[in-house]
Amino acid sequence: MKEERVLLAHGGGGTMMHNLVGETILGKLGNPILNALGDSAVLEFGDRRIAFTTDSFVVQPLFFKGGDIGKLSVCGTVNDLAMAGARPLFLSLGFIVEEGLEGEILERILESIRAAAEEAEVRVVTGDTKVVEKGKADGIYINTSGVGEIRPGVSIAAENAKPGDAVLINGNMGDHGIAVISEREGLSFETEICSDCAPLNHLASRILDVCDEVHCFRDPTRGGVAATLNAIAGQAKVRIELFEKDLPVSPGARGACDLLGFDPLYVPNEGKMLVICPEERAETVLNEMRSDGYGRDSAIIGRVTEEGEGVVLLHTRIGGMRIVDMPYGEQLPRIC
């Protein structure tokens, strides 16, 4: 490791985390499957392909507008599977509980896990519970892992993005990050902002039903749309150009971002997906997305323009152009 100690910034989804994962972790544990660093590992069993993923949840506070740690722990893993083009099937559930957590809180979290699993049509099939002394964990931490079966015939990976592709998103950016930070800091805004936390597997499946040429799905969680598109641009070695006027942000989230000094492009989402597909199919995909409950505000936000250095650029509202860079350090800790 470059640094002597782990800093919060190492968990931020930005360059430092990419270095930690890419150098320190892959350096010891790298193998062809892990090295792909997709949202899910893709495992081949004969002609069947299984997606396998894991995610840990340490959000603080445990409950926020539009969701809680339980819902998040199901949606996060379900979405990672869905972004690999898989139908999520089974989840594992690991709890690390702090001594003294109220039973009622644990039950509320379990109920929300149940409801989210039901909506996503996945089953929790194995689990583990550990309790640690008071003060050693912040209420509860949850880990979920999941497996799903990848739809035959689809090939979804960041490297597939190529010039001539359109970039779409299924709605407003930044609501999750703003909802959690508002709850944590006791901030209130004129319009209440709810987390977008949602399982996206049904939406992803509908998109693949109308367009089997989708090149890439990614959920812009930590580091937001900016970090995710930079990762895609880097892996595919392409230039992605976005149009500021087309970026969907709710007025409430925009106001909150202005006040807090955040850029909505960098604020985490938990119910958003980026879709990269050939431009000529973009309208069809967009219409399908807009007809889904989790895609009403979908928009085409940019294009993949050329091969070369992986970079994301933004055409500003007033006709200028700027870089949309990978975020640095930890912007919003403990958001998921």
Add this chain to the structure above:
Amino acid sequence: MTARTPARRCIEEIRSLAEKIPSPPLRLMEVCGTHTVSIARNGIRDILPENISLLSGPGCPVCVTPDGVIDAAISLAEDPRVIIATFGDMMKVPGTEKSLERARAEGADVRMVYSPTDALRFAREYPDRKVVFIAVGFETTQPGNALTIERARADGLKNFFVIPAGKLIPPAMAALLEDSDSRIGGFICPGHVSVIIGADAYAPIVEKYGKPCVVAGFEPEEILEGIAMFLGMAVEERPEVVIQYRQCVDRAGNLRAREILNRVYHPADSEWRGLGVIPESGFELNDEYADYDAFRHFGIEPRPSRERKGCRCGEVLQGKVEPFECALFSRACTPEHAVGPCMVSSEGTCGAYYRYNRKKM
């Protein structure tokens, strides 16, 4: 709110006025981090005519804080009795050996706050600890800090202190123009600061140095309109202070906020990173509030600023070089491994260039 002039019209006006500007090129300096970021984020430099350029001045409170003050804050953070409360940007600024962020990873109690009242809350919650708030900022944020100090006194809190690192903008603008190497043709004055101090605060600068000043808002259209207004004055050679940001700024400023400032602070000579000591440019606590001064309480005297080898933040802050001209920029100095403060702060000039404009398009 007044309707903004559309960007397209402002750009046309800027182009036609720029044709009337005699050589050499005209350089406007903005002295506000929010402007710096808005200009970079919106790609405003790209769309200006070649003979009009924008310089970024000492408008980022974190960047102008001398590194001696940062080191002093870190040494306080390492005292187990102390809780340091600070705005987030301050966390990563490198001191001589480490940053507050690193001190925190090593066990120091450093907490990020959004408001000085959060620091006051810590003081109430932890009566056995000493809470030190790093009060960086310009005229915009200092009234809030002043009110917090008054509140601490009213509540009889004995464990709340501030590092008085607040600064005044107009003395720094004057100091920049005093420099014989100055390339500054005039100022885009800070919007938020001007809400408090009023546009008339810049009148002495216009009078003494003959440089136009325009107080602009932060939306790209507002900045463009401000530039057009500035060029109008430059073409007609009638320097004045004009206000583009009319919905928030007037001539006199916020009298109540200024009164609060005067109750708690008085201007004193103050060191700015890169600019040295500027007369009457810092907020020092009045005698009746001197007990709240963390340096005085802990008996610390911050050492004078000492730039790191190769770092040109000082010249960047004076508008003498652009970040690209620093050999460290985007090589040894990046937001994650910053050498100088202008790269660390979200409002710093180097950080804004790095984030938004580093690769020429």
